Each structure stands twice: as structure tokens, then as C-alpha cells.
Amino acid sequence: MKPARLLLAEDDRSLRETLSAHLTDLGYDVLATESATAALNRVTDFDPDLVLSDVEMPGISGFDFLAHLRETRPQTGVIIFTGHADSSGAIRAMKSGATDYLIKPLDLDEAEAVIERCLEKQRSVRGTDSMGGESVLDPAHGLVGKHSSIVQVYKAIGVVSETEAPVLIQGETGTGKELVARAIHNASPRSGGPFVGVNCAAVPAELLESELFGHMKGSFTGATAERRGKFEAAAGGTLFLDEIGDTSLAFQASLLRVLQEREYYPVGADRPRRTDVRIVTATHRSLQSMVEEGKFRQDLLFRLQVLVIPVPPLRHRRSDIPLLVRYLLARAASKAGKTPPVVPPEVMENLMWREWPGNVRELENVVMRALVMSRGPSLTLQDVGALETKPADESEDWSAPTDAMSLSEVRSSVEREHVKRVLEEAGGNKSQAARVLKISRPTLNRIIEDHHLVVP
Secondary structure, eight states: OOOOEEEEEOSOHHHHHHHHHHHHHTTOEEEEESSHHHHHHHHHHHOOSEEEEESSOSSSOHHHHHHHHHHHOTTSEEEEEEOOSSHHHHHHHHHTTOSEEEESSOOHHHHHHHHHHHHHHHHHHHTOOOOOSOOSEEGGGTEEOOSHHHHHHHHHHHHHTTSOSOEEEEOOTTSOHHHHHHHHHHTSTTTTSOEEEEEGGGSOHHHHHHHHHOBOTTSSTTOOSOBOOHHHHTTTSEEEEEOGGGSOHHHHHHHHHHHHHSEEOOBTOSSOEEOOOEEEEEESSOHHHHHHTTSSOHHHHHHHTTEEEEOOOGGGGGGGHHHHHHHHHHHHHHHHTOOOOBOOHHHHHHHHHSOOTTHHHHHHHHHHHHHHHOOSSBOOTTTTTOOSSOOHHHHSOTTSOOTTSOHHHHHHHHHHHHHHHHHHHTTTOHHHHHHHHTSOHHHHHHHHHHTTOOOO
8 A cells, every 4th residue: 555645835844754754653744845846846747635735834824835736736635834823824725625734833743633634635636545644534434533442443443244153233322323333335346235323212212113124015004015125235345233232022032033143024024134244333332231131132132242342422532522523523614605703622521521421422512503503703601501610620710629629639730830831831832841741742641631631
């Protein structure tokens, strides 16, 4: 697999060499130039998949370079670097047709994520997987994130997609279980066949077998014609049964037969029909607990959980919230024909502190509402329906903790505020902040994640 080609235009020698070395280490083919003029002269022969350009450089500006690329190479993604912390540069970049933007000083982790997201978008547009780099985002399927827990889901999808064994996806409501099921289907040898999804909880128990297996004419009152079921509709592809834990014991017995014999009886039929589908199921319930309560068949559970993929709740991967917000905003804005608004740090921090019982689905609803309510270039706390009060450890004065706080809570509060202040003074430069704090970069990343800090 050929590595993605990245063309970099940056007049700051230190940044150019650092970023070029970092991206090369990640497996990209990087051509670094000292100006937009030099980059423009190499566009044709280098044929980049993605261009990264500063705005203010000798000769033509980054915006002029962007305008030229949009005219001559509209299929090439462009990421603009801006040194302005306000929204003006970002808004101009997006209006001018940039794929994305980054604010200096660059955070290498954020740059890596944005670059990979842009490349993923290129892959989906071109319908090819010829570009390299380890994926941390999968917007083609709506799966977005680089937290270790969601990366494990990506890896599991890659493993299980090559098999025919049943897969059970476990996760809370709104975590994206159907997106995982679709990703499994799309990565499998059955991708050319249909993907058929059924929410078992939304179908009345007495109609579920008819919905899935079909029925014969006259098999029950109202059955005026033969009707094919979802098993037949999914032939050669994947059948996704969501909320399998909400089904009756009678239906579970019928499903068990399908898994064992690869055949089923349409309602009212006297002869079975063969089926060629891969079954993927999902639930937000503990099926083992239901077995112990006599509400779910143990033998069916054995059949369903050959391969299990747990999907983490959003509160367990808060560091992905900025990525998700940007992705969801961009997608919603694209559908509405609008420019994605900027998300200020205080707004992002508010979103990161929430518990999100509805998970990504709830976050998506908040983002869509914010896009509709927004009347300026940036989102406000009011747009996202900000909570009136902050969490307890955020509203307390960290420098004068009360007697009710335990020693560990005091230490945690002091650590959070100190690291937050150092990051702000370092302008969001994690490497510089880590040197000041005299800790390693991985340790700093862990502290940022543990305290849900938003890097400036």
C-alpha cells in the first residue's frame, strides 16, 4: 500500500523540519518546501494527496495558494495553518475552500488527527484505499475517535469482518452500535450484498417473526398476500438485529434454529427455507444477567457471542469529544450548506464535562441544535444549552479547598489547575508544557485526559 503524499509549505524552518520528520515517522511521503511559491512549482510532479500550507509566507500567501489549488486541483485536500487564535483566519480558510485548518502553535497530535481525517475523506471520495497512515478516524461510517477504547473497536472490526461467525455488539444506547455493524459489513466479503437492520424493540413481539421470516398468504388475519421477510431481503449480505435482548423467549427459540440449521419457516409455511446471511446482533442489556433471570436463552447466548465487540460510552473517551464535535459540525453544516462555526475553548470544555447519558447520539443532537441556533461565526454556551452549574471540583476554589475535600481530591484539584495554567502559558504546546512540568509527553497526555482538559 503506497503511503499518502503530503506537500508541506512552511517558511518557519524549525516547524517545517519538525512537522516533516513527525509525519515521515508516521509513514507518510512528505515533501517540505519553504514557501507557497516553491510548493506550487512541485505540485504537478509530486501529485500530493494533501497539501499543508501556512498563511503568511514570502511571495504568494497561503490563501492565494489555496485559491490556485481549488481552481486547478479541486480533488486535492488542503489544510491551512493560521497563527491567529481568533476565528477570523479559520473562517476565511473554510470559506476559501480549505478542507480543514490548524491554529499555531501546532499540536502534533491534533495535526496528525486532522491530517488523517482529511485523507479518510479523500479515500471515500475517490473510492480507493491507496493512501497510507494509521487510521484514527472513520467518517465514512460515522465512527470518529482516537481514544484507545474506540481504536480497539476499529481493530476488532477488522478482525471479525473476515469471518462468518456471529458478532454481538454491546454498548449503551447512542454509542453507535449500528455504525459498528455497518462497518463490519462494509469491510467483509459480503459488502456487495445488502445490509438490513431491524430494531427488535420497535416491532411488536407478535409480529417479529413475520417481520424477519415473512409469512404465507392467509397465515393470519390480515395476511392477504405472501410477504418476504428480512432474512430473505438480506440474502447474500448481513442482517443486523438491534436490541436482541428485548425479544421474547419464543422468538429466541426460532432464532436459535436459524443459527443452528441455517434455515427458517415463514409464518404459516410447512416447509423451511434456506438462508445465506451473516447475523450481527446488538444490545444495551447484560444478556448474561437476563439468562440468570430466565429472560434469555443460555444456548442462544452461546451462539450469539462467538465474537463480542464492546462499544465504549462517550464519558469513557472524553478526549474524543473535540474530534466528534468538529466532525458532526462539519457534516451538519455541509448538509445545511453552511460554514461550520468555530467552537471556542470554553464551549468545548463545557461539552467535555457533561456526562452524556445518550452518548454520541445525544452529542449529535446538541451539535445540530447549536448549528441551527448559532447566529455568529462561533458557537456560544447558550447555543449548546450550557449547564447552569459546573461539576463540584470545577466550582470549588482550588487554592482554598474546604475541609470536606479529601487529600486525594485536593491533590487532583491542584494538579488540574497547575497543568491547565502551564498549558495556557505554553500556548497549547504540549512538548513545551511537558518540559516545564518535568514530565514525559505521554504522562502529560494522560493527565489531560484524566482531567478532561481542553488544550488551548
